[in-house]
Amino acid sequence: MSAPVEALTHPALAGAAHGFLGRKGGVSTGIHAGLNVSYSEDDPVHTAENRRRAGEAVLPGAGLLTCYQIHSAEVVTVDLPWADADRPRADALVTDRPGLLLGVLTADCAPVLFHDAHAGVVGAAHAGWKGAFTGVTDATIAAMEALGAQRARIAAVVGPCIAQKSYEVDDAFERRFSEAAPQNERFFRTGKPGHAWFDLEGYVAARLQAAGIGTVAMLGEDTYAQESQFFSFRRATHRGEPGYGRQISLIGLR
Numbered sequence: 621m622s623a624p625v626e627a628l629t630h631p632a633l634a635g636a637a638h639g640f641l642g643r644k645g646g647v648s649t650g651i652h653a654g655l656n657v658s659y660s661e662d663d664p665v666h667t668a669e670n671r672r673r674a675g676e677a678v679l680p681g682a683g684l685l686t687c688y689q690i691h692s693a694e695v696v697t698v699d700l701p702w703a704d705a706d707r708p709r710a711d712a713l714v715t716d717r718p719g720l721l722l723g724v725l726t727a728d729c730a731p732v733l734f735h736d737a738h739a740g741v742v743g744a745a746h747a748g749w750k751g752a753f754t755g756v757t758d759a760t761i762a763a764m765e766a767l768g769a770q771r772a773r774i775a776a777v778v779g780p781c782i783a784q785k786s787y788e789v790d791d792a793f794e795r796r797f798s799e800a801a802p803q804n805e806r807f808f809r810t811g812k813p814g815h816a817w818f819d820l821e822g823y824v825a826a827r828l829q830a831a832g833i834g835t836v837a838m839l840g841e842d843t844y845a846q847e848s849q850f851f852s853f854r855r856a857t858h859r860g861e862p863g864y865g866r867q868i869s870l871i872g873l874r
Contacts, residue, residue: 625655625677626849627870632775632835635737637679637721638871640779640839642849645677646670648865656851656865657686658725659704671704671868675721679872682721686868687711689725689746693756695763698722712745712760716767721872727853728843730781730824731869732757736769742871747778747824753797757827775835776828779869780850783842784809784819787854793818843867 625646627639646655648666655670656662675684683701687710694710698720702708713722714734722744724731729748735741745751745760761771789808794816797804807823808816821838828836843850856864 625673627677628779628839628841630777630837630839632777632837633733633735633871636735636742636871637682637874638733638735639678640731640733640841640867640869641674641677642780642867643851643865644849645673651856651861651863652865654851654865655867657723657868658866661863662865668704674723674868674870678870679719679721679874682719682872684721684723684870685713686723686725687713687746691748691750693751693754693759695745695756695759697763697767711747711751711756712743712763714741714743714760714763714767715873716741718873721870723868723870725866725868726779726781726843727851727864727866728782730820731779732760732776732824732828733779733869733871734760734764734774734776735871736764736774738773739768739770740873741767741769742873744869744871749793749818749820752820752824752827753800755827757824758831761831761833771832772834774833776833776837778821778824778828778836778838780839780841780843780867781821782844782852782854783821783840784817786842786844787818787820788815789818790815797823
């Protein structure tokens, strides 16, 4: 019998059904061992069962909805469920409909879950460096506001992602951020010549705070370093592995 699904939660999102899931509790094997929820490399039967288990662990009976993620700032407002095969090309979802479970897949990128308890609006965003830089969290907030949310009431939590100590980048990467805003230098720590260490989690949280979100929190979990708990694209790449799994972060209204 496999281990139970583990869902990390945060009190700031307590009014919504939510969970930041890792790799425990699934049926996949090999390099995808555990709760891999991506169809791109795994046995689709395993992936479908893992998705079912993930949904049942957070909001039993709800329809689980994810995007075909493209590292963009595109957001979809969800009114009705869709089949996995019909998922839209985007990187964030928002809804005010109970019984719909929004999910984003990550393997080092930052998942962000949002909730305005007063308005009854939730959101989920996939914030890799590119999506975060181009404003996926800002676009998610705007889409929530269109449903009646107010940014001063929104709680947002940044989930498991690659930590600064595990995220080495080159000078060109750092320049992209510093040229956009000089204050972004605070998210980089000098490394070996021509390189630096990037704080993705801190950058995403700062974008949320700058947008005027009422409550911003971070889980502080490092996907790269915690192999037994999380999948990691960069860890798999460093090892020369042919693929990698993805975990899912979920939020919905009861």
